[in-house]
Amino acid sequence: MTLISIKKASLSDLDTLQKIGKQTFMETFELVNTPENIANYLEQSFNTTQLTTELNNPDSQFYLAVLEQEVIGYLKINFGKAQTELINERALEIHRIYVLQQFHGKKVGQLFIDEVLKVVQQKPVEYIWLGVWEENHRAIAFYTKNGFTPFDKHIFTLGNDVQTDLLMKRQIH
Template sequence: MTSIVLKKASAGDLETLQQIGKETFYETFAKHNSEEEMQKYLAESFSSEKLLKELNTPDSQFFIVWEEENPVGYLKINFGASQTELQDETSMEIERIYVKSSHHGKKVGQLLYDKALEIALQQQKKYIWLGVWEENKRAVSFYSKNGFTQFDKHIFRLGDEEQTDLMMKKVLE
């Protein structure tokens, strides 16, 4: 049996985050978007400069799940002004939970979500929120199972494509 370990990421994990970030985003969305738009998005969103800035932002945290020496998923959470939309001091955003498709169904996503919930409770946040693409039925089901409900929608741009994200939240009080 292999060992699964969750570790907080630091600037020293930049290349690992780039690799797992690009790989999991591509696995999740490539079949729904053009190759050109995917490559442009991956280059911009996972550039060293952008990721290093995010890693060094005090109101954001990254965690990586490792199976032995291999990264298999990651989590990014945001607080305060680092939240992508609401920026409510009483809330925490889960910006990303991504897991390699090879590890779907192996509780890696649940491990990442449980870590986010633990931090939100420690910081006495009133609710957790996130955006999830409406066509990502697996993720919508996962969040619903964990007590999230839809409260709004917003547009996510991937290149020239406009996609609808469901905004979901879980009240913690």
Template sequence: MISITIKKASTEDLETIQNVGRETFYETFAKHNSEYEMQKYLDESFASEKLIRELNTIDSQFFIAWENENPIGYLKVNSGKAQTELQDETSLEIERIYVKSEYHGKKIGQILYDKALEIALQEKKKYLWLGVWEENVRAVNFYKKNGFIEFDKHIFKLGNEEQTDLMMRKLLD
């Protein structure tokens, strides 16, 4: 069994978040998109300036999953106005749970999700929500297993490609 540590990230972790983010996004979505659109998205979404802004946003939090000294995934959650869409003070958005493919099936995503749930409960949120690409069956099933239900859809643009994300939420007691 592997030993995993979850640590809150800061701007000092910029390069780690960039590397893990780029690698995991590419692993997950490259086979479904053109190389040009993938590289453009990776360059824009994981640019240092953009990630520094996100890391310094008061209502956003990043957490990195470590196996010893090896970063293997990360979580990004947003509350308040940092949320990408709903911006409901009573909700917490899970914007990203990224796990390196070699760690799929080893409960790393579950550990990161559990961290998001812990934050939502500590902050007395009424629900968690997220957007997930409708064709990412593995992720959709993961969220359903954790009690999320679909409540809407939105368009996610990857370059010139329009893709449909399922918007899912989980009500908290």
């Protein structure tokens, strides 16, 4: 089997990030949300200005999973003030892990978690945290297997749909 590589994304990957971001979000959520809410989220989250700002933020990093020159998933992590909720300055947030549906079960998510664990060896991080939709049982099981435990909840609003995310964390130090 051909190896999947993980590479850090830069501004030159903007178009690729827009494409993979939109495609993976739609695959994951279009069946459980209205087309209007999905379209609005995609426009707000993956427009050129928004992604350029995020890619240029020194406290955010994007990584791409590449298989035979095809990007099959991406990871976004946030430090410090870039975190979506500033729970702890010395925490790292996994903001997004998305993988194309056809590659689910191929250990791409695990490669991303492994990459995060490499990153935290270089940074003074006390714990890693993330938010995951409470109905995404597959993802919750994956994070639990990787040592994450629930510690809180928060509201995620997708258009006019109010959803609950579990907040999960994994201690580092």
